[in-house]
Amino acid sequence: MATTKSQSPRRKASSQDDGPVAATKTRAKKGPGTSSPSRNGAAPLTLDTETTLDLYRKMNVIRSFEDAAQRGFRQGKIGGYLHLYSGQEAVATGLLSFYQDTDKIITAYRDHAHALLLGSHPNEVMAELYGKGTGLVKGKGGSMHLFDVENGLWGGYGIVGGHIPLGVGMAYALRYQETDGIVQLYLGDGAIHNGAFHEAANLAGLWGRDGMNPTLFILENNNYGMGTSVDRATAMTDLSAKFDSYGIEHEDVDGMDLFAVLEVAERATKRVRETGAPYAIEAMTYRIAPHGAADFLERYRTKEEIAEWRKRDPIGLVEARLLESGVAEATLDEIKTEARAVVDEAVKFAEESPDPALEELYTDVYDEGERG
Amino acid sequence: MPVMTYREALRSAMADEMERDESVVILGEDIGVYGGTHLVTDGLLDRFGPKRVIDTPIAEGGFTGAAIGMAMMGMRPIVEMMTWNFSFQAVDQIIQNAAKVRYFSAGQAGVPMVIRGPNGGGVQLSAQHTHSLEGFYGHFPGLKVVSPVTPHDAKGMMLTAIREPNPVIFLEAGALYGTKGEVPEGEALVPFGKARIAREGTDVTLVGYGRQVNMLLRVADRLAEDEISAEVIDLRSIRPFDEQTLVESVRKTHRAVVVQEQWRWYSVASEVAAIIQEQAFDDLDAPVERVSGAEAPAPYARNLEIAAFPNEQQVIDAVNRVLYR
The missing domain is CATH 3.40.50.970 (Thiamin diphosphate (ThDP)-binding fold, Pyr/PP domains)
Structure with a gap:
C-alpha cells in the first residue's frame, strides 16, 4: 500500500547543508534514479492484460499524436504555441482511468492528452491544432484551449495558474448542485508559485471543510516551468508540501509509472468523491519534449539528463511489464502501428478540412440567447 | 411607487x-x-x-x-x-x-x-x-x-x-x-444597451453616466436660468452602447458636452465623441467637448479631490464653448 504523506508531522529545516526538505526528498538532484516506484511505496497493481493493453494503446496514440503535432508545427501548418505531453502520458492516462460522467476536468495548455483520453476524436483535436473549422473549438482556441464539455473537458487555459480558481469554483458547484462529481484539476510545477494557486487552494481547503470542494489537484511536476527548474524557482522545493498551508492532504507518486499512478488515482478519486474535500497528488514526471515546440531545450537541461529520463519512458515501462507478463512483441508492434494509423488519419482529416467560416470571427463573443 | x-x-x-x-x-x-x-x-x-x-x-x-x-x-x-x-x-x-x-x-x-x-x-x-x-x-x-x-x-x-x-x-x-x-415593485427589468433621456432639451446635449448625471441635471437647471435648454442623456449602459439615442439627440441639439469622472485619455467620453463625429458630423455646430477627471492619481485633501473631478462650472464653461457664448 502507498503511504500517504499527510500534513503532519511538519518538516522543519534541520541543517543548512541539507536544506529544509532534504530529509524527505532530494528534489534538487531529482532525476530518474530518485523517482523510482519504491520511493512511493506503491504495490504493483494487478491489472488484467486486456486493460493494460488498452492503456498502452492510449499512451501510444498520445505519443504519436504529439510527434505528428511537432511535425506539423515544424512544417508551419500549426501556428501559435504548441505544448507537448510526451513523457508525461502515465499521469493523465492513469488519473483519467477513474473519470466518471459527472466529473469535470480542467487543465492548463498542455492539454492534448486530456482531450484524447476523455474521448475527443483525434481528428477534431488535430484539426483544432491546424486551425480548421472542424476543430474541437471550431479553430477559435487552438492547442491551448481544447474544450469538449460533453466528454468532461472544461479547458484548456493559457495563463499559468489562471485556471486553478475556476476548477475550485467548479467543484463547489458540483456539490451545490448535489452531484457526486469531482473536479480533476491539473497544474504544472510552474503554476504553484503563482498567487492564483495559493488563493484557490485556500478556498478549496476552506470549502472542503464543509464537504463543498471535491477538487483533486494533480500537480504534474516535470521539474521545469518553461526553462526554469524547480530549484531555481523556489527555496521550498518540496512542492506538494505547499498544500499543507491550506489544510489539503497530499501524496507523491512516480508519474512515469502508470501502475503507480493508477493505484494512487483509484484511491484519491474515491476519497475526494466520498468526502467532498480536496486532495492533491504530486506526480513526478518529465517532458521528453521541449516546453513549447519552439523551445531552446538544451540551454536549460543536458542531453544526458534527457537520455536518463528516456530510460524511464512511461510507455517503455508499460511495454516492459507487458512483455514480462507474456504478451508477444508482435502484439505491441501492432498496437503502435494502429496508433500511428489513427494519428495519420487525424493529420489527413486536419489537412483536408476547411478553414473556419469568416462569420465565426464574431460568433460566441456573447451569448445572445434568451434570458433566464 | x-x-x-x-x-x-x-x-x-x-x-x-x-x-x-x-x-x-x-x-x-x-x-x-x-x-x-x-x-x-x-x-x-x-x-x-x-x-x-x-x-x-x-x-x-x-x-x-x-x-x-x-x-x-x-x-x-x-x-x-x-x-x-x-x-x-x-x-x-x-x-x-x-x-x-x-x-x-x-x-x-x-x-x-x-x-x-x-x-x-x-x-x-x-x-x-x-x-x-x-x-x-x-x-x-x-x-x-x-x-x-x-x-x-x-x-x-x-x-x-x-x-x-x-x-x-x-x-x-x-x-x-x-x-x-x-422603484417599481416586481419584475421591472431595465434592459442593457438603452440610454435614458434624464431631461429633454433642444440647445445642447449633455452626456454622462453614474453620479455625473445628477451633476448634469443641476447644470441643466442653471442653464435654464440663462434660457439654455439642455438635454441630459444618462448612458446607463457602457457596453452594449446605445448609439441611436445619443445620435438622435445630437441631431436635434447640434452640440454635445460629454462628462466623466474618469481620466480623459482612452476613455468613454473619447468613444462618445468619436461616435458623434462618425454618425452626426454634418449635424454638429461645434466640436464635441469632453470634461474629465484631472490627469493625476486621485488626491486625498478635500480641496484637491474636488478639483480633480468635473464640476458644474467646468461643464457650464464647456457648454458656453460649444454655444460660442
Whole structure:
C-alpha cells in the first residue's frame, strides 16, 4: 500500500547543508534514479492484460499524436504555441482511468492528452491544432484551449495558474448542485508559485471543510516551468508540501509509472468523491519534449539528463511489464502501428478540412440567447 | 411607487432573484456575517444561508475565479467587489477567463455572472481607492458593462444583470448608496444597451453616466436660468452602447458636452465623441467637448479631490464653448 504523506508531522529545516526538505526528498538532484516506484511505496497493481493493453494503446496514440503535432508545427501548418505531453502520458492516462460522467476536468495548455483520453476524436483535436473549422473549438482556441464539455473537458487555459480558481469554483458547484462529481484539476510545477494557486487552494481547503470542494489537484511536476527548474524557482522545493498551508492532504507518486499512478488515482478519486474535500497528488514526471515546440531545450537541461529520463519512458515501462507478463512483441508492434494509423488519419482529416467560416470571427463573443 | 435607497434597490433585486432562482449565490468579502461594508447585502445571510451568501477571504483573484467556475457549471454567482479598486487583483480572471472563455471554447462554456460594487470617488479615499473603470472594462469584448445612477435603474439593471447569460461588470455609484428614489415593485427589468433621456432639451446635449448625471441635471437647471435648454442623456449602459439615442439627440441639439469622472485619455467620453463625429458630423455646430477627471492619481485633501473631478462650472464653461457664448 502507498503511504500517504499527510500534513503532519511538519518538516522543519534541520541543517543548512541539507536544506529544509532534504530529509524527505532530494528534489534538487531529482532525476530518474530518485523517482523510482519504491520511493512511493506503491504495490504493483494487478491489472488484467486486456486493460493494460488498452492503456498502452492510449499512451501510444498520445505519443504519436504529439510527434505528428511537432511535425506539423515544424512544417508551419500549426501556428501559435504548441505544448507537448510526451513523457508525461502515465499521469493523465492513469488519473483519467477513474473519470466518471459527472466529473469535470480542467487543465492548463498542455492539454492534448486530456482531450484524447476523455474521448475527443483525434481528428477534431488535430484539426483544432491546424486551425480548421472542424476543430474541437471550431479553430477559435487552438492547442491551448481544447474544450469538449460533453466528454468532461472544461479547458484548456493559457495563463499559468489562471485556471486553478475556476476548477475550485467548479467543484463547489458540483456539490451545490448535489452531484457526486469531482473536479480533476491539473497544474504544472510552474503554476504553484503563482498567487492564483495559493488563493484557490485556500478556498478549496476552506470549502472542503464543509464537504463543498471535491477538487483533486494533480500537480504534474516535470521539474521545469518553461526553462526554469524547480530549484531555481523556489527555496521550498518540496512542492506538494505547499498544500499543507491550506489544510489539503497530499501524496507523491512516480508519474512515469502508470501502475503507480493508477493505484494512487483509484484511491484519491474515491476519497475526494466520498468526502467532498480536496486532495492533491504530486506526480513526478518529465517532458521528453521541449516546453513549447519552439523551445531552446538544451540551454536549460543536458542531453544526458534527457537520455536518463528516456530510460524511464512511461510507455517503455508499460511495454516492459507487458512483455514480462507474456504478451508477444508482435502484439505491441501492432498496437503502435494502429496508433500511428489513427494519428495519420487525424493529420489527413486536419489537412483536408476547411478553414473556419469568416462569420465565426464574431460568433460566441456573447451569448445572445434568451434570458433566464 | 415605493421609495427606496440605491442600496435597498440593489439588495431588493438580489433578494428577489435569489428567491426566484436557486442557482443565484453571492460571494465577497464581509458580505455575510458583517452585512457588507456598504450594507448592500445586509440581512441576506440570514435569509439564504452560508451556502448561498459566501464570505470569502481577502483574495479577489481567487474568489472571482472560483465564481467564474461556478458560473461555467450553470450557477449564477454575484461577486461583490468591496470596491472596484480591488478588482485589479482579479483582472486576470475577469478578462482572461470570464470575458473570453465563451469564445475560445466556441460556445461550449458560458459565464452568467455579475461582478458588482462601488465605483468612482468623492469621499477622500485617495489614489489607490479611487477609480472610475467604465472605459477600462468597456474595452473588452465579452463583458457587459453598466453604470446605473437612479435607485430605479439600480434595481432594474441588477435584475437584468443576474438573468444575463454573459459576465456583467456592474459599476455602482458608491457615493449614492443612500440616495432615495421611486422603484417599481416586481419584475421591472431595465434592459442593457438603452440610454435614458434624464431631461429633454433642444440647445445642447449633455452626456454622462453614474453620479455625473445628477451633476448634469443641476447644470441643466442653471442653464435654464440663462434660457439654455439642455438635454441630459444618462448612458446607463457602457457596453452594449446605445448609439441611436445619443445620435438622435445630437441631431436635434447640434452640440454635445460629454462628462466623466474618469481620466480623459482612452476613455468613454473619447468613444462618445468619436461616435458623434462618425454618425452626426454634418449635424454638429461645434466640436464635441469632453470634461474629465484631472490627469493625476486621485488626491486625498478635500480641496484637491474636488478639483480633480468635473464640476458644474467646468461643464457650464464647456457648454458656453460649444454655444460660442
